Amino acid sequence: MGGKISVAEPILGEKERENIEQVLESGRFLQGPFVASFEEAWADYVGTDHAVAMNSGTAAIQLTLNALGLEPGDEVVVPSLTFGSTATAVVHQGGVPVFADIERDIYTLDPADVERHISDRTRALLPVHLYGHPAEMDDLLELAEEYDLAVVEDAAQAHGARYRGDVVGSIGDAGCFSFYATKNITTGEGGVVTTDDAELAERLRLLRSHGMKSRDEHEMLGYNYRMSELNGALGVAQVERLPELNARRTRISERLRDELADVEWLRPATIREYVDHAYFWAPFEVQTDEIDMSGKEVWRELRAAGVETRHRYTKPLYEQPVFREHRGFNSEFPWSENEHEHEYDQSLPAVEAVAGNVIGLPNHPNLTDDEIDRVVETVRNFPEDYAVGR
């Protein structure tokens, strides 16, 4: 049968090793040539004038909101289905996240639900290109224009995705990427902000490095959010391979969609015809009425059958204790800075229908054709062939 098939793997090669060796030999760990080249290559790839590297995607979002001028108690509209740090980054910057619904078919921030969440305190929209599918950017940009809001793209899951031909991260005022170990490419840990705004980029460079313009001057309240040369060394090698790695991810994901198209209990996620999916995930929706199992049970049983899948996100963000209980800075700050209620006792229909029911099948470029065959076979024969240990 073979061993367990993993759902994600970092793909690292000789170049990465050589670059790391070079850093070790040089003894230079910060603000050196690898991070600078990585930034240049990433800006080039995304098609923006600037790219500013940081130590995580979460830091990238926080500092972007900071550099855009977010003040304590200001509101940012975020989707209800995403990794928690899209919204905790807002809180880190003293902002209040406001949760809107997702589009039922593509799982991203629903422009039709955003407008009623805009208030006199709203400063920005923070769409997430979830699982690799771009959010509906044209409608969101139109709303932003009408209400004078910034648009920050959370592109942490969408390296190389395109919306109507534009690479994500180049569409809003800024794009925030994560290079965490399981992403399409990785620097181990890392983040990058992309933007065409030279002043914004300059503020980000100050903010990530103690707010220091020179060795002797702290200009502003900065952080130590720099990317190290070790991470940059990986990044330089990884960016070069991204087109090839994404092409392989796409081939695998499309094959899974084709070969599993007639499985009744599993529906491939919708992909709008004018986008290029980055296939961070190969997302499928469990049809719980067809299989009489929850998404979590499917995830657990497939794993027992040797196929690891992704299974997130299992509840809307407005149900998470950190937001529901206003657990901010060991106090109610930043919610205390805002005059609106923010009780988060909402129930949004699309996110409630989707949460917990999406799984990602293995689609990383290291998979062999045999392993892909096994994924197809296991899913096609599931659950009949496998004892369901409930």
Ligand SMILES: Cc1ncc(COP(=O)(O)O)c(C=O)c1O
């Ligand atoms: C949608 C989304 N936003 C933000 C982040 C945060 O990135 P990082 O883990 O690099 O801080 C992640 C995940 O890692 C993510 O998936």
